[in-house]
Amino acid sequence: MTSVASRAWSSLFVIGAAVVYVFLYAPLVVTAVFSFNNSDIQTLPFSGFTTVWYEDLANDVQMREALLYSFKVAALSVALAATLGTVLALILDRVAIRGKGVLSAAVVVPAVLPGMVLALSLLMMFRYIGVSPGFTTIVVGHMSFIAPIVMFLILSRLRQLDPSLEQASMDCGAGRLRTFWHVTLPSIRVTVIAACLLGFTLSFDEITVTFFLSGVQPTLPVHVWTLLRFGFTPEVNAVFTLIAAVSLVLIVLAAVLLSGWRPHRRNAPTSAPPIEQPAQTNVLALTYERTP
Amino acid sequence: MSPDVGSPVGDLVPPDRVSRSGRSVVELVGVSKVYPNTRDAAVADVTLTVEEGEFFALLGPSGSGKTTTLRMIAGFERPTVGCVRLAGRDVTKLPPYKRDVNTVFQNYALFPHMRVADNVAYPLKFRSVGKAETASRVSEALDRVGMTGFERRLPHQLSGGQRQRVALARALISRPALVLLDEPLGALDLKLRQSMQLMLKRLQREVGITFVYVTHDQGEALAMSDRLAVMHDGRIHQTGAPDEVYFRPKTTFVASFIGKTNLVDAERDATGAVRAGGLALRLATTPAAEQFKVSIRPESILLAEAAEGAANTFDGIVRETIFLGSERELIVEVSGQTLLAKAASNVVLEAGTPIRVGWPAEACVVVVDPAEQAP
Numbered sequence: 001m002t003s004v005a006s007r008a009w010s011s012l013f014v015i016g017a018a019v020v021y022v023f024l025y026a027p028l029v030v031t032a033v034f035s036f037n038n039s040d041i042q043t044l045p046f047s048g049f050t051t052v053w054y055e056d057l058a059n060d061v062q063m064r065e066a067l068l069y070s071f072k073v074a075a076l077s078v079a080l081a082a083t084l085g086t087v088l089a090l091i092l093d094r095v096a097i098r099g100k101g102v103l104s105a106a107v108v109v110p111a112v113l114p115g116m117v118l119a120l121s122l123l124m125m126f127r128y129i130g131v132s133p134g135f136t137t138i139v140v141g142h143m144s145f146i147a148p149i150v151m152f153l154i155l156s157r158l159r160q161l162d163p164s165l166e167q168a169s170m171d172c173g174a175g176r177l178r179t180f181w182h183v184t185l186p187s188i189r190v191t192v193i194a195a196c197l198l199g200f201t202l203s204f205d206e207i208t209v210t211f212f213l214s215g216v217q218p219t220l221p222v223h224v225w226t227l228l229r230f231g232f233t234p235e236v237n238a239v240f241t242l243i244a245a246v247s248l249v250l251i252v253l254a255a256v257l258l259s260g261w262r263p264h265r266r267n268a269p270t271s272a273p274p275i276e277q278p279a280q281t282n283v284l285a286l287t288y289e290r291t292p
Numbered sequence: 293m294s295p296d297v298g299s300p301v302g303d304l305v306p307p308d309r310v311s312r313s314g315r316s317v318v319e320l321v322g323v324s325k326v327y328p329n330t331r332d333a334a335v336a337d338v339t340l341t342v343e344e345g346e347f348f349a350l351l352g353p354s355g356s357g358k359t360t361t362l363r364m365i366a367g368f369e370r371p372t373v374g375c376v377r378l379a380g381r382d383v384t385k386l387p388p389y390k391r392d393v394n395t396v397f398q399n400y401a402l403f404p405h406m407r408v409a410d411n412v413a414y415p416l417k418f419r420s421v422g423k424a425e426t427a428s429r430v431s432e433a434l435d436r437v438g439m440t441g442f443e444r445r446l447p448h449q450l451s452g453g454q455r456q457r458v459a460l461a462r463a464l465i466s467r468p469a470l471v472l473l474d475e476p477l478g479a480l481d482l483k484l485r486q487s488m489q490l491m492l493k494r495l496q497r498e499v500g501i502t503f504v505y506v507t508h509d510q511g512e513a514l515a516m517s518d519r520l521a522v523m524h525d526g527r528i529h530q531t532g533a534p535d536e537v538y539f540r541p542k543t544t545f546v547a548s549f550i551g552k553t554n555l556v557d558a559e560r561d562a563t564g565a566v567r568a569g570g571l572a573l574r575l576a577t578t579p580a581a582e583q584f585k586v587s588i589r590p591e592s593i594l595l596a597e598a599a600e601g602a603a604n605t606f607d608g609i610v611r612e613t614i615f616l617g618s619e620r621e622l623i624v625e626v627s628g629q630t631l632l633a634k635a636a637s638n639v640v641l642e643a644g645t646p647i648r649v650g651w652p653a654e655a656c657v658v659v660v661d662p663a664e665q666a667p
Contacts, residue, residue, distance in 0.1 A: 165403060170367075170388040171366060171393070172418070173418035178417075
């Protein structure tokens with residue numbers, strides 16, 4: 001009886017989970033499938049496999065320019081956000097200052113603010129100080145919501161670090177900057193890379209802030225959005241599929257890095273070493289005999 | 293809020309004995325450390341001098357302030373009050389990287405992303421040392437600690453004892469005036485600990501560098517150090533050579549923390565006679581205090597015929613015997629006092645056997661409890 005009931009429950013659970021996943025991934029799959037469909041209109045049945053939409057994409061000058069522009073925006077805003085985020089994280093973790101809570105809250109605001117509010121306030125600020133919309137404004141806009149994310153990721157990593165490592169470095173004669181360069185930075189390097197990957201996808205996919213702050217040249221998502229207004233071409237399916245694929249790869253990579261995977265087993269326990277093998281003491285005995 | 297720096301022990305502990313080499317490597321003068329938001333000082337009015345070439349141990353239970361003291365010498369903590377001098381120079385306000393001191397950390401603190409050779413060479417990076425000399429000094433340092441052949445390993449590929457030795461090589465490579473060791477053997481198992489003790493002692497003799505060694509293990513401190521300071525509740529209770537601290541403890545804490553001892557409450561009357569409960573004690577000197585404790589080490593209590601003729605002889609009854617292998621512990625009752633004594637392991641005494649016990653006048657060491665004397 002119970003086994004039947006529990007089997008019914010577990011199959012219900014499986015079905016429920018499946019429905020959720022279908023909802024989440026069906027649009028992605030549909031888009032990807034239709035990007036290879038040999039037809040101008042998006043209807044079933046599938047009328048044949050083609051890569052013509054991808055070829056169109058490759059030959060579309062506007063699309064290529066938008067893509068390049070998006071890359072430039074993402075690269076610069078991530079580089080700036082990573083620097084700013086790391087510096088802020090170090091300040092919050094290391095420097096004894098009053099009002100740390102206020103400071104960290106103030107940094108988070110741009111990341112949690114609705115995109116439109118952030119975009120409008122930035123736009124107004126730029127107009128006030130006389131910066132016309134364009135590359136600079138988009139980069140600043142993106143940086144303002146990527147930097148807090150980088151900061152929190154690095155801050156949580158810094159808090160895991162063994163403080164005795166930095167002390168050991170200073171003990172060995174390295175000043176604060178050298179200690180940061182030789183010891184702290186290598187210890188947080190993986191987190192910084194992961195945060196940059198995450199920031200890159202965030203910048204690359206962003207529409208709201210970008211839309212308000214862009215000048216003549218649109219980024220890729222904004223350009224695609226403009227295309228949509230004039231009708232749906234399968235070329236859009238192709239570009240969405242590409243964006244989705246690249247984003248997924250970057251996000252998975254970032255997740256793997258952040259989940260604690262390290263090139264070397266960085267968190268190997270140092271405080272509870274394994275019991276020594278007898279061979280170990282022999283090494284010692286040998287050196288003992290060697291020295292007079 | 294000013295820290296509590298008045299030292300009841302300070303009056304008891306004479307200034308350090310005249311130096312042996314004449315050159316002090318470390319001097320702490322009236323050093324106290326009060327952490328923010330704490331009431332009691334972690335370190336209270338510590339004054340000590342470590343001579344050149346000495347193996348000096350800071351001994352105390354956890355929370356006694358010995359590690360904080362070490363960290364103030366290294367420069368990781370700044371004293372709230374007092375002055376730290378290295379080789380006669382005031383370094384109280386200098387950061388760690390401007391002090392000619394290297395530390396072996398309790399968890400070794402090897403840089404996980406650097407190979408053994410790079411870890412050991414790290415201190416030379418910041419002292420203009422050429423490539424060739426760095427290489428030869430790294431191999432010399434690794435040879436000294438028996439780690440030749442491990443140059444290319446990463447720290448996580450080493451066992452605890454091996455990491456310990458790499459940390460030691462890193463601390464010695466820049467030939468500092470002083471090496472600080474913070475419970476370096478704490479994480480190792482007993483067998484390895486003992487061989488590492490020998491290695492450390494030999495190494496220190498060979499390189500002639502002053503070692504300041506923090507430990508909570510009294511056996512380790514007695515076995516390894518030339519001199520030691522016993523700390524408790526942030527204060528130094530006694531500083532001296534191991535035998536001096538063992539045989540002539542100054543406070544009840546020192547007497548009971550180092551080895552086993554019998555502590556009996558005693559009082560002196562106007563005539564100078566000392567009584568401990570029902571026992572009339574004969575001491576080598578007349579104590580100044582009226583109320584105090586007397587420490588009598590179990591091994592200085594003589595039994596049966598050997599007890600005859602000692603300055604203090606009493607009749608007692610064996611209450612219990614404990615077989616320890618190499619010796620036997622006896623619990624003897626002497627007119628209401630319970631005393632711990634030691635006998636050879638082949639001596640068989642039944643509980644209830646009457647026995648003569650005695651000890652020389654010098655075996656009675658007057659100790660005081662500084663906490664009770666504090667205002």
